[in-house]
Amino acid sequence: MPVAASAIYFLNLRGDVLINRLYRDDVGGNMVDAFRMHIMQTKELGTCPVRQIGGCSFFYMRISNVYIVIVVSSNANVACAFKFVVEAVSLFKSYFGGSFDEDAIRNNFVLIYELLDEIMDFGYPQNLSPEILKLYITQEGVRSPFSSKPSDKPVPNATLQVTGAVGWRREGLAYKKNEVFLDIVESVNLLMSSKGSVLRCDVTGKILMKCFLSGMPDLKLGLNDKIGLEKESQIKSRPIKSGKTIELDDVTFHQCVNLTRFNSEKTVSFVPPDGEFELMKYRITEGVNLPFRVLPTIKELGRTRMEVNVKVKSVFGPKMFALGVVIKVPVPKQTAKTSFQVTSGRAKYNAAIDCLVWKIRKFPGQTEPTMSAEVELISTMGDKKSWTRPPIQMEFQVPMFTASGLRVRFLKVWEKSGYNTVEWVRYITKAGSYEIRC
């Protein structure tokens, strides 16, 4: 039976119950105690998100300073349960205005109880779409005072909406200025060996949209991905224009995208929800443009001294620049003194994470600043052997650059009233887990 939850608990870091909701009677009331005893107060915490205690299974997740715990007694659908929690949290966030933490829960607990009642019934997930729920869960968070008018007017309408053909969008929206914002956000994951060869590299990207469009618009998005272009040239029987095409390993779409049409015509067409949403996610492993090359040399000079030289090369266009670049070079625990020379940015030693942290706020393309550091170590008797070197980690953001090379070719908006729209497209590449072994 694919039940997703028998009970759900929200706990703070001390283990106090913030919210609890029992959906089914097949789990006992003292489940929180079991969770506290066997997971929170032991080293088990964080070792595995799925645990069995007695006859019950516990799935837990930490989100900011809150633990969300799901308890089931049957052979439940784990993926569904975790997805439910994630969706529920994003629903709460949209109600609370973006934040989800202990305070937000304490300030909105009545609302959360209301929502918990709506989004799941007897362990089966029901409707989690914020668009629809906001129509009939009218109590806005504490941000705005509630008007005590009876709210039965939009309700019959809403319940029809809940299950209508376009469940994610309500009718009758009107904007003075019709705008679409489209963000392509990519994170590059890299694992490079100490010899400079790429062990693993991929890009996970997502396309985020913000729509302020009137009526029921139909949108069509064209990208420079290989399959889409080939299909298009087939249909229009003209050769593909020269230029870079890229191959997407896999794509997933928001439920608004017509998957049948994507499968047959390879075009992304959809009726968007109102406001902000994630249109699609993709993954690319071939032909990734790495924005940075890191060339470290670390020499251990005897037992008490180390020399660290790191050169970072930006390999994107000279007119572009990266922001918030942070390079973390791990050093041994017994580091006593450090001295630095950098050609750009600032470097310091952070003892809390045992790293040399080199920050460069603005990093232009086609440059290669270096950091050289001398590290003095306290000589210890215990560790006679060399210290195991964790990888160098890097953080950055490169606006207007995509590591995959993905570009938006067009975004067409069609609505029966035929209004004009303004489209805004942005690109940004961030570091996912960017690791260089040394």
Place this chain on the structure above:
Amino acid sequence: MAPPGQAQRSSSPSQPSGKGEVSDLKAQLRQLAGSRAPGVDDSKRDLFKKVISYMTVGIDVSSVFGEMVMCSATSDIVLKKMCYLYVGNYAKGNPDLALLTINFLQRDCKDEDPMIRGLALRSLCSLRVANLVEYLVGPLGSGLRDSNSYVRTVAVIGILKLYHISAVTCIDADFPAMLKRLMLNDPDTQVIANCLAALQEIWTLEASNSEEASREREALLSKPLIYYFLNRIKEFSEWAQSLVLELVAKYVPSDNNEIFDIMNLLEDRLHHANGAVVLATIKVFLQLTLSMNDVHQQVYERIKAPLLTLVSSGSPEQSYAVLSHLHLLVMRAPILFSSDYKHFYCQYNEPFYVKKLKLEMLTAVANESNTYEIVTELCEYAANVDIPMARESIRAVGKIALQQYDVNAIVDRLLQFLEMEKDYVTAETLVLVKDLLRKYPQWSQDCIAVVGNISSKNVQEPKAKAALIWMLGEYSQDMHDAPYILESLIENWEDEHSSEVRLHLLTAVMKCFFKRPPETQKALGDALAAGLADFHQDVHDRALFYYRLLQYNVTVAERVVNPPKQAVSVFADTQSSEIKDRIFDEFNSLSVVYQKPSYMFTDKEHRGPFEFSDELGNLSIGADAADTVVPVHQVDANDKDLLLSTSETEKEDGRALSSNGSAYSAPLYDAPASVPASQIQSDLVNLTSGLSGHVPAASLAIDDLLGLGLSVTPAPAPSPPSLSLNPKAVLDPGTFQQKWRQLPISLTQEFSVSPQGIAALITPQALLRHMQGHSIQCIASGGQSPNFKFFFFAQKAEESSNFLVECIVNTSSAKAQVKIKADDQSMSQTFSTLFQSALSKFGVQ
């Protein structure tokens, strides 16, 4: 309004203040109850919030129940919801008070606002009070017919709730049939989905006592119904889609065309953003194509990309859930994933539970083409990250070495680990080197050179120490100072806490003795003396056994303790394929994460009678581990000589044995039956002649040992009281294993089995049925001719005193070797007699 945090802080220091506040609330609520002043709803809201916040932090506010109900007469929907929540929470504990709410809830069920109708109906069904079910039937019936779909979705689940409170009421009111009609006709997909969920639960639970229900359950899987759902799949919400897909996965299509139709229809679901939908689709694909090998493989290829995407997106918890499924698939078909190994590389910051799964997958997909890269990567982990991870990585390298034919490079890597001089790395590596040598004895020269340099003082973990000692014993001729290392270890016998290590020490020193008698003589004497004085039963037994064996004949002792070995070809798999298949059938559920089928963790009563085929492996392993009779030479995968050696232990000296020791060769070499007898003879001659050089020294040593002056007299058996057994004894396997571990062996005997019995013992099952007739139950059995192994148990008729028996029957020698453990030691002799008489009758009638 007071956030619950403040409420808690003010009330937690002393509980009475909480009570005071509750009575305060009570008064205030009472005041507001009748008031119709403007703004009264707002003040009610504040009070209600307080009540609910108290309720959440665990303060008992049931005393204001009456007042809450009185205040519920309002049109404010938020107030109503809070009131419903309150009522739902306390009704179960206060059934009398719950009756008060029926009235207003029933009235709200007829409200003109569908929202309120739905909410009231849901609250009504959530009261969970058995004697109020009669009030549910009416509102539920009209709820199902409501014009508003919201009310209908609530009513459908309400019926499921009713079923769980009172199944009879639900069935009598004919609700399942109504649900079925609704499922087939309702325009709203959420209603349909809820109907499906409810009907699945109800009919599954009813199926055990009603044939009609089980027919109905089957009907859910009928073609028209499945197609009805599939054709509308896109209209369902993502959650309902997973529900429907779960149902489709159970459907058996009539022909291949149908399978392809369904897969074509569902293919786009693999692009869905919800991982649960993708996993459910994958399950459908996998289940549908089980019978078509090539297509099944293509499905693996097709689902790879979506799975890898799911793994790399979302929170670590979500990717763990998906990764567990990927893990299952990789383990089923490692070859199909061998080119994707880079996806299983671990990132530095990933949680350990993710890394561990990835390591196992890396191990599984290793083949000739990618081993080098994978092992290089694993070596990084061994050096770089936290200790558990390093250990796992080393084990992974070892596993790959045991899978591969070309182990040259890997052996070098492992030996490099030993040079890292980290205790935990050394410990793990030693265990692996030991296993490796058992499989590839040809590498002994390289390994021994490095292992010889390890100081035994740096090795503390029992497993590693045991491995080192095993190597010292096994390769003592190549390791120059092996006898002296062993000697120093024996000197510290008292400080050695692990019985496993002491057992290994005994065996190793024996082996060493046969190879280098003069140097080891003293150490052997000390070891046997220490072993005989050991408080641990098995250590004591083994020492005694070795002692008597040496006393009897040194040559024989060598044949028993240090026979020529065959390299292990395959190490035993821990999980049977049947269990794996069951987990696979339960794809997209907890089973996959726990890596065991659901019956093992959901309900105990379903664990039921042990199946002979699939559980035996686990049990006998458990039992062996329990009494830690794991003599070193068992690892030579020659279980038969183990059995023999144990039976030899208890043979009284008076038993007739031919003096040249060749009498042993027949049963001992039973196992490698392919070796012709003549060759054995010549082997034997060679061995004896080879040994003759130092036989005098060895026998001299024996004389010394005899000086220990041990006399072992069997304890006089108490006068046997009569014993009757409970014919319907029950003992679950867990308890059996536990008891087997805890209890000492109270009796070990050898019986003869009648020739008719041997003839009848073609399969283990034959004996089981026979013994059952004598009130002796079997809990596990296995083996093949000529050796069968059984675990029996029996219970005394009047009290719950158990007898546990391990019985090994050798059909070629027509002997049964029996170990008895008993709760009541004084009865074991009697039980043994009973057991013998039962056994002797086997096959006679």
